[in-house]
Amino acid sequence: MYYVYILTNLSNKVLYTGITNNLERRLYEHKHKLIKGFTEKYNVNKLIYFDSTTDVKSAIAREKQIKGWTRRKKVELIESVNPLWKDLSEDFKN
Template identity: 70%
Template sequence: MNNYFVYIMTNHSKTLYTGITNDLNRRVYEHKQKLVPGFTQKYNITKLVYFEETSDVNDAIAREKQIKGWLREKKIVLIESMNSEWKDLSAGWYD
């Protein structure tokens, strides 16, 4: 059985990026090392501030689309419901 993660990452100026993966550890590492060209590389998005997990890929895809459709304010409420201080939830993963 696979697990899927919907996650939100940010940078120093709180630009938000929402994504989906089946390997959160690997995907966050790719963002941090700027291994994937595109938005997160361009805007230096390296800080994991929110994630949730599900075993159903369709639920994960639907949730990612739902969050991406939200206004920024609603995404901030979601992040702060789990991580009020906007700490990097992946701090120490790769030490």
């Protein structure tokens, strides 16, 4: 499986879009600041949206599509499935 996901820090709702083949591992890396760069700098570690596919090319295309959207369109996507911006990773077993 391949996952396209959106993270935020919830305090000022910075958005980060990424792709992975292991969502739980990737979130662990973000939450423990094992990934240097944007997500570490802005404390972006709350999962607010994700989608999955078995096709890596589709996942890459979807990531690029979302990254090209305006913030407003990204917010509409998030709120269509997660209107309260709940951290969806809280449902994962650690």
